[in-house]
Each structure stands twice: as C-alpha cells, then as structure tokens.
Amino acid sequence: MAYMQFSAHGFDNFEDVLKLKKPIATSLTMTDGVVYFKTDNAAASCGFVYRPYLSGKPPVIPFRHLWGLNGSMELNLSAGGKTENLLTRAHLTDMQRKPYHLLCSFDSGLGNNGETSDFNLELLSAAGENAMLYSLANNSSQPARLQIKIRPRQERKGLYTLVEGKRNVDMNVSLGDAVYAYDSDKMVLWQSYDDPPADRAKDLDPVSGLVFNSKPESVSLASSYPADGFVANFTVPAKSSVSFFYFFSDNRPEAESAISGVRAFDFEYWKKKTARHWDDYVSGARARIEKTLDVSLDKLSGLRQKQLAYNLIEVRSLLSRNGAIYASPAAVFYYSSNSVGYWQSYVRDDSIALLDLTEIGLVEEYMRPHAELVMHNYNQGELTNGFHRWWDQFYFYRQNMKTDFSQVDSAFYGIWSLYKAWQQLGDDRYITGDAYQLMKDNIKYYTTGAAYDPHKDKNITYYDKMKNMYREYLINEADITEDPNGVWGDTKEWYRSPATNKKFHFVNSFYINVLFYANYSMMAEIAQYNNNQEDRQHFVEQAQKLKKIINKELWREDKGRFIAGIAYNEDGWEDIDFDWYNIGFDYIWALTLPDEKHLPFEAEVKRKCLEAAYKHECWDNTVFGAAEVASDLPSARKDIVNRIFNDALSIKTYNDYVYYFPGIISECFGNATAPQIFAISPSINALCRTASE
Numbered sequence: 189m190a191y192m193q194f195s196a197h198g199f200d201n202f203e204d205v206l207k208l209k210k211p212i213a214t215s216l217t218m219t220d221g222v223v224y225f226k227t228d229n230a231a232a233s234c235g236f237v238y239r240p241y242l243s244g245k246p247p248v249i250p251f252r253h254l255w256g257l258n259g260s261m262e263l264n265l266s267a268g269g270k271t272e273n274l275l276t277r278a279h280l281t282d283m284q285r286k287p288y289h290l291l292c293s294f295d296s297g298l299g300n301n302g303e304t305s306d307f308n309l310e311l312l313s314a315a316g317e318n319a320m321l322y323s324l325a326n327n328s329s330q331p332a333r334l335q336i337k338i339r340p341r342q343e344r345k346g347l348y349t350l351v352e353g354k355r356n357v358d359m360n361v362s363l364g365d366a367v368y369a370y371d372s373d374k375m376v377l378w379q380s381y382d383d384p385p386a387d388r389a390k391d392l393d394p395v396s397g398l399v400f401n402s403k404p405e406s407v408s409l410a411s412s413y414p415a416d417g418f419v420a421n422f423t424v425p426a427k428s429s430v431s432f433f434y435f436f437s438d439n440r441p442e443a444e445s446a447i448s449g450v451r452a453f454d455f456e457y458w459k460k461k462t463a464r465h466w467d468d469y470v471s472g473a474r475a476r477i478e479k480t481l482d483v484s485l486d487k488l489s490g491l492r493q494k495q496l497a498y499n500l501i502e503v504r505s506l507l508s509r510n511g512a513i514y515a516s517p518a519a520v521f522y523y524s525s526n527s528v529g530y531w532q533s534y535v536r537d538d539s540i541a542l543l544d545l546t547e548i549g550l551v552e553e554y555m556r557p558h559a560e561l562v563m564h565n566y567n568q569g570e571l572t573n574g575f576h577r578w579w580d581q582f583y584f585y586r587q588n589m590k591t592d593f594s595q596v597d598s599a600f601y602g603i604w605s606l607y608k609a610w611q612q613l614g615d616d617r618y619i620t621g622d623a624y625q626l627m628k629d630n631i632k633y634y635t636t637g638a639a640y641d642p643h644k645d646k647n648i649t650y651y652d653k654m655k656n657m658y659r660e661y662l663i664n665e666a667d668i669t670e671d672p673n674g675v676w677g678d679t680k681e682w683y684r685s686p687a688t689n690k691k692f693h694f695v696n697s698f699y700i701n702v703l704f705y706a707n708y709s710m711m712a713e714i715a716q717y718n719n720n721q722e723d724r725q726h727f728v729e730q731a732q733k734l735k736k737i738i739n740k741e742l743w744r745e746d747k748g749r750f751i752a753g754i755a756y757n758e759d760g761w762e763d764i765d766f767d768w769y770n771i772g773f774d775y776i777w778a779l780t781l782p783d784e785k786h787l788p789f790e791a792e793v794k795r796k797c798l799e800a801a802y803k804h805e806c807w808d809n810t811v812f813g814a815a816e817v818a819s820d821l822p823s824a825r826k827d828i829v830n831r832i833f834n835d836a837l838s839i840k841t842y843n844d845y846v847y848y849f850p851g852i853i854s855e856c857f858g859n860a861t862a863p864q865i866f867a868i869s870p871s872i873n874a875l876c877r878t879a880s881e
Contacts, residue, residue: 202282205839205846211277214285214848215517216313216320217505221256221436222517223320225290225311226845232275232292232309233262236396238318238436239508256396256436257379258366259340259417265307265324267296267332274307274332281305285850287501288313288462296328307332313505314450314458315465318436323455325429334430336398338377338418340366363394368417370409375400376447377418380440395443396436399451431455469504470497473550480549483879495833495851496875499868502852503541504553506865511557513538516855516862535562535579537866539601540781540812543608544819544869548876551612559609562602563623566630571639572647577626578633581665593661593669594639596650599630600703604781607710619714627714628723631707634658655754656737657696658704664770668692686768690757695764697753698742699774705734706782735788749797750789772806773813780816795821802828809856811835815870819877829878831857832871 205212211228221238236256265274274296282293282305289312293305306328312321326332344365364383371378377398404420424430433450437443450458474485474496485493506514512533539562542554568577579602581595606627609618617623635658638647652659661669669692684691708731715724742750744763752766752775766772779787779794779801787794798821800806807813811832818828835857840847847862853871855864 208846210844210846212846212848216290216311217517218313218320219318220508227277227280229277231262231264231273233260235260254394255341257338259338262337264335265332268330285848287498287505288466312459312462315462317450319433319450321433321455321458323429323431326424326426329426331426332424334422334424336420340417368409370407375403393439395440398432398434399447400432402430466501470500473500476549477876481876485879487879492833498851499853499872503865503868511561513865516864532582534582535598535601539605541865541869544873546612548873555609555612559605559618562605571637573638576633576637577629579630595662596634596658596660596700597703599634600707602630603627603707603710620718624718652696655696655741658700659694659696660700661694685757685762692755692757695753695755698750699778701738702778705731705788706786709786738788749800766801766806770808772808773810776801776807776813776816780820811854811856812867812870815874818874819870825874826878829874
C-alpha cells in the first residue's frame with residue numbers, strides 16, 4: 189500500500205498559511221543531521237547541523253553538533269530582467285512537506301499559461317544517505333539566474349565535544365578554523381577544519397559541502413568573514429532545471445564514496461527511491477503494530493492513517509546511527525533566536541519516545557540501538573564519598589550550571605531501557621555482566637552518592653534520610669533552589685509554595701519514588717536471573733520498604749489517591765499536588781511508564797489516579813502528558829487522541845514565523861510549540877490502540 193501518495197494538503201489549508209503573511213520555517217532530517225529551511229522577504233535559505241559519530245562508535249557525545257558548511261546557504265533567483273529575488277515569501281504560492289521531501293512553488297508573473305508555478309524548489313532527504321538533494325525547476329518561458337551563497341558563521345572554529353573512555357573532557361574541543369576549497373573539475377565545494385585532533389584525524393576529520401550536477405557559470409571564494417564564503421552562479425534555461433546536493437561525512441574518504449553514490453543517479457530517481465523506501469517502512473511498521481496490538485489500522489480514518497504514516501517517518505528519521513535521537517527538528521528556534529532548540533539527545537526523552545514505540549511492536553529499529561547507547565554511555569568519577577557511575581540528563585554530561593544537580597529520574601530510564609531490551613530482544617547481555625553492575629551503580633549513586641557543589645559549598649545527595657525517600661532539586665530540568673534565576677528563568681515565580689510562597693529546598697515526589705520502586709522491582713527480577721539471591725533479597729526488601737513509605741507519605745484518603753509529592757521549605761513540609769506548575773506530567777509518567785507489576789499499588793489505584801489527572805487535565809497543556817494518559821486510560825483515549833491529532837492539523841506560529849510541520853505532533857497544545865519525539869511516540873501508541881475500540 190502506498191501511503192506517501194498523499195500531499196501535505198488536507199492537513200491544513202495552505203491558503204490560510206499564506207494569509208498570515210509571515211516567514212515560513214521547517215526542516216528535514218538526514219541520518220545524522222538536520223537541514224533547516226526558511227523563506228522570508230529576503231530569500232530562501234538553509235542552515236545545516238550535524239553530529240559526526242566516528243563510524244558509529246560512542247566516544248562522541250550524542251547531543252553536541254557541528255554546523256554544516258560552517259554557515260548558512262542562501263538562494264537567490266532572478267528572471268525576466270527583474271533584479272528582485274523570486275524565491276521569497278512574497279512570491280511563494282504553495283508548500284508541501286512530507287517528513288523527507290519539501291516542495292515550494294513560486295510565481296513571478298513571468299507567465300507559463302497558468303498550468304504550473306513559475307518555479308519549483310524541492311528538497312529531498314535521500315534514503316540511506318547523509319545527503320540533502322536540491323532541485324530548482326524553471327517552468328516559465330524565460331531563462332532565470334540562480335545564485336547560491338554560503339555565508340560563514342562569525343565563529344569560524346568547529347567546536348565539538350570529545351570523550352575519552354567514559355569521562356568528560358573539554359566541552360569545547362576545537363577542530364580549528366573552517367576551511368573552504370572548491371574543486372572545479374569535480375564541481376564540489378569542500379568545507380573542512382584545519383586542525384582536527386591529531387590522534388583523532390583518522391576517525392574524526394569532518395567534512396561537509398555542496399556538489400553541483402552541472403558546471404556553474406562562475407564561482408568565487410572569499411577567505412574571511414563577513415564576506416560571502418562562496419558564491420556560485422547558474423543560468424537555468426526555460427523549461428529546465430538545475431540540481432545540487434549538500435553532504436556531510438566523518439572524513440574525506442567516506443565523503444568521496446558518498447558523493448559518487450549520490451551523483452550516479454538524478455533527482456527524480458532519488459525521489460522515487462526515497463518514496464518507495466518510506467512506503468515500505470510504513471507498510472512494515474503497520475503490520476508489526478497490528479500483530480502486536482491485534483488491531484486493524486484500516487479502521488482508522490484516512491486522515492488519521494495519513495497522520496500515523498507521517499509521524500512514524502518523522503520519528504524514524506530523527507534516529508542517528510549510534511542510537512541517539514534528536515529530541516526535535518525544532519527549526520523555529522533556530523531561525524527565531526539563532527539557537528537550535530531540542531537538538532540534544534536526552535536519556536529521558538529517548539527512552540520514553542523509543543519504548544513507547546517498541547511497546548506496540550516497533551522493536552527491530554529502535555530497541556537494540558537505544559539499549560546499546562544506554563549501556564555504553566554514562567558518567568563516572570571520583571566524588572566526595574568514592575567512585576561512582578551514573579546516568580544523567582544527557583549522555584556523558586552533567587549540566588555544570590549554577591548548581592550541579594543530577595536529573596534523578598535518569599536511573600529509571602537507564603534501568604528500564606536495559607530491562608526492556610532483555611524482555612523484548614531476549615538478549616541477556618543487557619542485564620548481565622557489566623550492564624548489571626552499571627544498573628546497581630546507578631542505584632548506589634542516587635542512594636549514597638555525594639557530589640561536592642562548589643557553588644553551595646556542600647555535598648549534594650539524592651536520598652532524604654529524614655523521610656527515607658528519594659528527592660529532587662530539579663523539577664523538569666528547572667532548579668527549584670535557585671532564586672531568582674534558574675534554568676527556566678525566574679524560579680521565584682515558578683517553584684515556590686502555592687500556599688505560603690516560601691522557597692522549597694527539595695521535593696520528595698511521587699514521580700521519583702514510584703520510579704525507584706520500579707527500579708528495585710526490576711532489579712529483583714534481574715538479580716534472580718543472575719542467580720544472585722543476596723542481591724535479589726536486598727532489592728525486594730528495598731522495594732517493600734519504599735512502598736510502605738510512599739503509601740504513608742503520599743496517599744491522601746480524602747482525595748482517594750496519591751498526591752504529587754511533599755516539599756520541604758525552611759519551616760518544614762507541605763503537600764503539593766499535580767496542579768503545582770508542571771509537575772503534573774511527572775505524576776502521569778509515574779503511573780504510565782513502569783509495567784503495572786512494577787508499581788507499588790494495584791491497577792485500580794492507578795486507574796483512579798489517572799482519572800483524576802484526566803479530569804483536572806494536569807498535564808500542563810503538554811501533548812506528551814495527555815498522550816500517556818490516553819495510552820493507559822481507555823475511557824479517555826478517544827477524546828484525548830482526537831484533541832492531539834486535531835491540534836496537529838492547526839497552523840503553528842512562533843516569533844513571527846509559521847512553523848510548518850503539517851500533521852506532525854507538537855510538544856504542547858496550541859501555538860508556539862515544536863514537534864517533539866516524546867509527544868509523537870505516545871500519541872502514535874494511543875492512536876493505534878483506538879483501532880480496536
């Protein structure tokens with residue numbers, strides 16, 4: 189079945205997009221990178237971000253990136269004796285986006301009998317290649333002139349993070365200054381760096397560039413910023429086209445091979461091959477989902493099937509070679525604030541996104557790469573009370589902000605991922621040997637580890653001995669102890685007591701303590717498999733102890749459910765519930781992510797807590813929070829699924845840009861939100877479950 193026969197239209201009315209008269213931004217994802225596209229009143233332009241991986245090995249931090257071409261590419265087109273650029277928002281008449289293909293149509297008033305747009309610009313992420321293909325078709329009756337400009341970043345150096353063994357090194361390793369060179373015979377613009385680390389040159393000597401399929405009329409190469417780094421000029425005859433492609437590779441030999449492979453075929457060949465590739469992928473994914481859930485996805489409406497296909501492709505496109513996944517393409521943040529939002533890979537986000545998909549049958553493409561990444565990427569070091577190993581917010585990375593708090597939930601996401609890999613793949617490498625020890629080390633770190641915080645001149649611990657519970661200093665990455673300037677701005681207005689306005693020192697949350705109960709429960713199973721009865725008994729006892737404390741401290745009889753946590757202020761303890769700022773979706777994750785056998789309460793209690801969360805919509809407007817309720821609460825599923833997928837049909841704007849990802853699930857409901865992997869995946873999970881209802 190060919191699902192990609194659909195255009196982007198039907199998701200929204202592009203005429204309504206045009207009426208907004210705003211610049212438009214979007215992106216397409218390659219194997220290990222993202223190409224950002226925008227059209228505004230000046231030009232159509234692209235930015236390039238990629239993450240080299242040393243042939244798939246993990247010694248490079250997954251969340252760091254390099255700028256492809258060390259800058260941006262601007263496209264200018266003129267025709268009919270006019271000097272104005274025709275590839276602008278003012279001339280745009282249509283845009284169609286699939287997760288791998290973008291078609292932009294521009295009219296110039298030159299006339300072509302009205303049968304087609306004067307000019308069509310296409311971008312294609314070629315299947316299986318680290319290449320973005322471009323084609324500009326001149327459908328008009330007059331020749332046109334195309335100019336391609338590469339504008340280097342003011343910061344000429346390539347900065348990247350290298351990791352030796354399993355420890356952090358300098359967070360800004362320089363690869364030297366960007367170097368541009370043009371090979372006129374092969375028609376290739378090369379961008380490399382003049383000083384890659386000597387002992388890494390064989391593996392990490394990253395290159396990117398442009399390859400032209402026809403010879404430019406003229407080229408010029410400037411040596412310094414702010415001059416245009418490179419300019420190529422083409423004449424595009426009437427009723428003809430010009431094509432070229434962007435590439436990146438870990439090193440020059442790999443690039444040479446890739447260039448030859450892509451260049452061997454024309455744009456139309458790659459477009460058909462890529463469409464077939466994704467048709468086959470969606471068909472296979474649907475079959476596996478139907479088998480796992482025992483449903484027929486044909487029961488979904490045609491529109492929902494189309495959204496399912498596009499979102500399946502979007503997530504799969506974001507998965508890199510070493511198993512890390514971009515949190516979001518997030519073009520809007522790049523263009524509006526000159527910083528790339530959600531280009532990182534989070535231990536939490538990756539785990540939620542990928543395990544929500546493996547749960548419905550998409551094990552083959554996601555489980556093993558993710559488990560391998562988790563198993564081999566972690567922090568380690570000598571702390572105040574000895575040597576520790578632990579997972580944290582990012583792979584290999586502690587935030588090193590004003591405080592150095594760890595993201596306590598990371599222990600669960602690591603253990604959960606390796607446990608699920610064992611269960612789903614039947615491979616005990618993920619729960620034996622050093623992998624088993626790594627999981628134990630994480631529990632040890634978050635229970636007994638003490639990291640010295642030079643900012644506060646004291647040791648940081650994550651286990652509250654007053655209550656025998658686990659505690660958090662970061663609520664959804666925001667440091668509640670900082671006042672007034674935390675990660676998310678003024679925490680004085682965010683994370684203070686809703687009753688007294690007092691500052692909290694830490695929170696013993698339902699979320700963290702339920703996740704640690706699940707950790708102990710999973711570890712008891714794993715210890716039993718490893719025939720380690722001493723460990724098993726310890727984990728069982730710790731689980732039982734924590735279960736009693738959760739019930740004692742967090743159950744409220746008058747509500748008939750658990751509250752979201754207890755918070756410690758300068759005078760003592762007070763209750764906080766799921767309506768306290770954005771702790772609500774943490775509450776939901778605690779109920780929905782662990783297997784029910786790993787929860788410290790019965791299924792009926794879980795249902796009552798989820799029903800309360802649904803009634804109060806405590807997900808703080810987040811799609812990802814609502815979607816997790818939908819996946820686990822059948823009575824709310826259809827309502828929430830319809831709200832999520834209808835919201836994805838709406839036009840999104842942010843900082844004067846239209847954010848054009850038609851049909852793709854956003855992080856939050858409403859405007860000004862980006863596509864987000866851990867919103868897409870649980871939404872897919874819930875949507876597929878509606879096919880049986």
